[in-house]
Amino acid sequence: MFRDKQHLRIPGPTPVPPEVLSASARPMINHRGDEFRKLLEGVTRGLQGVFQTGNDVIVLTTSGTGGLEAAVSNLLSPGEKALVASCGAFGDRVADIARAYGVDVVKSEVEWGRANDPEDVGRLLDQNPDIKVVFVTHNETSTGVENDVRALASVARAHDALIVVDAVSSLGSANLETDAWGLDVVVTASQKGLMTPPGLAFVSVSERAWKKIESAKCPRFYFDLAKARTFAQRWENPFTPAVSLLQALRDALSIIEAEGLPSVFARHARMALAVRAGIKALGLGLLAGDACASKTVTAVTPPAGVDADEFRKFLKSNYGVILAGGQGRLKGKIFRIAHMGYTDELDMVAALAALEMGLVKKGHPVKLGSGVAALEEVLAK
Amino acid sequence: MFRDKQHLRIPGPTPVPPEVLSASARPMINHRGDEFRKLLEGVTRGLQGVFQTGNDVIVLTTSGTGGLEAAVSNLLSPGEKALVASCGAFGDRVADIARAYGVDVVKSEVEWGRANDPEDVGRLLDQNPDIKVVFVTHNETSTGVENDVRALASVARAHDALIVVDAVSSLGSANLETDAWGLDVVVTASQKGLMTPPGLAFVSVSERAWKKIESAKCPRFYFDLAKARTFAQRWENPFTPAVSLLQALRDALSIIEAEGLPSVFARHARMALAVRAGIKALGLGLLAGDACASKTVTAVTPPAGVDADEFRKFLKSNYGVILAGGQGRLKGKIFRIAHMGYTDELDMVAALAALEMGLVKKGHPVKLGSGVAALEEVLAK
Known part of the structure; x- marks a missing residue:
């Protein structure tokens, strides 16, 4: 051995393809220069392909959990009610993030090893008509369970609530149709299906979600998605991004596109x-x-x-x-x-x-x- | 050309040495396994050397700004007063972060191109005896100014306030004596003096600061330093860290140690x-x-x-x-x-x-x- x-x-x-590892070892470039702007534009377009969306996709230098925290702190206000459908440790983590921000969490739970029940989610939304944001996990990594996000999204939609999807361990591996299924916010990270080293999270945001973000009052600075969108309009990040991981991601996205x-x-x-x-x-x-x-x-x-x-x-x-x-x-x-x-x-x-x-x-x-x-x-x- | x-x-x-770039291209490892634990332990010890401290040094997967946000959200409560000494864009950014969390910011300012005045800081602390945390910039990147952190720290100390230092663009390049100067929290990032690609921030925390953190009420989850300390006690991070950047950092720290x-x-x-x-x-x-x-x-x-x-x-x-x-x-x-x-x-x-x-x-x-x-x-x- x-x-x-x-x-x-x-x-x-997950294992990173050798050519992606090599790409991650390229020399540094100016994150405020033209080469970087081309890089971020290319990577963002590639991500939109994998997200199956025309929505903005925001690139954050953080772990997947940071991406989920961005969803919570940008969409909600302290004291606001939100529904978290959890079927394992990562669903529970989203509830913990929301509680850390003073959000009033209503939880839809199931035995670990089972999928969340869209009917239970619907019942809770009936009982709590003031809930405007629903969090679901596409693929619960801790139990190896895939939720029916399409069904969960349609329940949320029917109750006029936004749907936020933790797709950290599924995007680029299992089908998730952001636009066709009407998913408002989808969060993923670099080190799973996207075959890139860890350190980047990606958040897609629908127009409905941007509207909600305008009035949401939880504090945020590093994870401020609206500020990130402003910078992304000229293909920059507000803060120095993980340049080498973005260089790697470009190659990883090419491999996905080729397959x-x-x-x-x-x-x-x-x-x-x-x-x-x-x-x-x-x-x-x-x-x-x-x-x-x-x-x-x-x-x-x-x-x-x-x-x-x-x-x-x-x-x-x-x-x-x-x-x-x-x-x-x-x-x-x-x-x-x-x-x-x-x-x-x-x-x-x-x-x-x-x-x-x-x-x-x-x-x-x-x-x-x-x-x-x-x-x-x-x-x- | x-x-x-x-x-x-x-x-x-900044430019990354070729051997550090190569190290960043090593295959992925399990971030919950022994090899990673050895890596994080080695890197943390090396960082303590560069920080010139025996304090905990917490590793975060984020930009330098995320490290500064961690200092704000872990040390302060909404409505609490804090002093920010600013002499440029990055000092102003710390004030903006604090305000985003509802902190009542008292600012000590100077004309851009000059250093902060320890006497002005002392005067403001005299006038605001309720201020328990002072933020200063060691090296203001936007103006090319170095502050006399030792003098600023001694003023803060004399007023029984904690001192937090933004050393993002100085640590590992200009002398900063965390323990000898009594610096409670020092923040830096990977992509400057530490010659590693961007994506990691490092935060040293004194015992006095840990005590203040216990009662601080600003919301935090991804940036929760106490949780990170608990995981660091077994040489892990709470969330998937940027493994490849840590692999690179190990080599960069060796180069610094050798020089x-x-x-x-x-x-x-x-x-x-x-x-x-x-x-x-x-x-x-x-x-x-x-x-x-x-x-x-x-x-x-x-x-x-x-x-x-x-x-x-x-x-x-x-x-x-x-x-x-x-x-x-x-x-x-x-x-x-x-x-x-x-x-x-x-x-x-x-x-x-x-x-x-x-x-x-x-x-x-x-x-x-x-x-x-x-x-x-x-x-x-």
Whole structure:
């Protein structure tokens, strides 16, 4: 085994293509000069393609959480009511951000491993007609669940509320139609489906959302989206942006454009199906049901007697396969396999092979090759 | 002239050493794994060296302005009074951040091109004994002025107020003794003296400051320093950090450590002196007086009849020399030459040579070589 060769299968940072890494090592340029303006314009147009939107897409130098905080602080006022539909740790985080700003959070919740229920959201909006903003998670990274954003958006729309989508771990991997589905604010980050190192967040903003932003009173300065829009009109950022990550992103967006969104989405969906088939064949548990399974990350419950975190360490030191652990109330109880960004079908074969060999080595009777065979059955279709 | 060869002489992003650029292109690693923890620990220890502190140094994925916002939102409560000493655009920005959070800002101001007056700060603190936090700028990038932070800190200290220092464009270039001078919070960013691409900010926090943070009520989530400290205790960040920039920073800190802080500071001071001598020899104006001249950036007023921004464009297209323009009320009136980070004495010779050749080409009578000669006189001493 190579000391440093890694099979990085965590849901972000995802592996970055070599040419994108090289692009991130280009010399610095003046962030107030023409080259930068061309860079930001190109990257913004590329992002609009992946967001499937004609809306403004604002580039922030921050993590995904910073992008979500920008959505909260720009759209809401202290004391205002907002609905947060949560089905896991990242939905809960949005509620925590809103509460930190004094927002009165009404929460629609479900058992972890399930998707949010549009009917429950509708019921809560009926009961709280003063709610004007609804937050939903497209892909809940902590549980491996995909929500039906289209249905949730149409409920919000029917109640005259704006819909804000956390698409951090789905954009560029699973289909999300910002304009066709009427999504007002969509937030994502660089280090997941967009195959770029972490440090950038992107926020699309509809005209309806800009209108709401005008009257929203939560404090913001670094995350001020209206100021960012003013600067973006001349293809600049208000503050010194992460130039090297933008140089990398340009190349990553070219790769996505060359593959084409439909093919990118199909690849992710196929990897998810195949991994789930392999896991089932090995007799392990899947946290999320088939109907709401994530396209980008699969949460697995290990066999009884296997500590998820200890098993992850074993896979890392024996095969260089790096999986993610459980978060929040799932800590130590699950492990998660990401199939997101610069990963393909054979990367999944490798992960499953390590998994089944690891189980055998740990004394858990699975038939070697049976998980991989089931996975290949899906891929060969 | 090479199409892409640039002499980047702006005050950030500054040129990044080739080995640091290469380090930024390393493959992604798990930000919750051992390799990352070693990375963050090493980088934090290195930063403590450059900050000259034993205080916590918190790493944030954001621009320098985000680091300053963290200082404001973690230390203050809405309605609380705070003193901002400003001598330029970046001091004014801190006041704007504080006002965005509902802080009652008392401002100590001076004419742009001068340093803040510790006596005026003392007078304002006498008049406002309820002020518990004072913000000062170490190096005002917009005017090329260095403040006497030691004197300003001792005034704040005498009034039992915390002192927060914007050291974004000075840390790692000009001497700033966080512990010896009793500085409670010091903020800097990656893309200036630290020779790393932009996208990271660093905030040192004293025990006194942590105590004040406990009772401060401004909203914060992404910029929550106490939460970041909790995660830093196991060498992690609360949110996915800019892994590749941290990988780069590790190498940049090694370069600083190898040169040694005293030599780094002497190099910057010598470049500043030499550039000023060259500018004087050419008969151009210096915005800042000798007594308060910045070690990292020199603001120059062009001869009458020369538009600063038009002249900058000329230097860029003819020599690949990129200078910064004026900001705020100085827009179009000055240009700024940075001598910061990965720059040496001969880089200054090149900049001055381009400047004097440019002036002659634009029909302004200066003696070719006279600026460079004056510069060399300083360097040869």
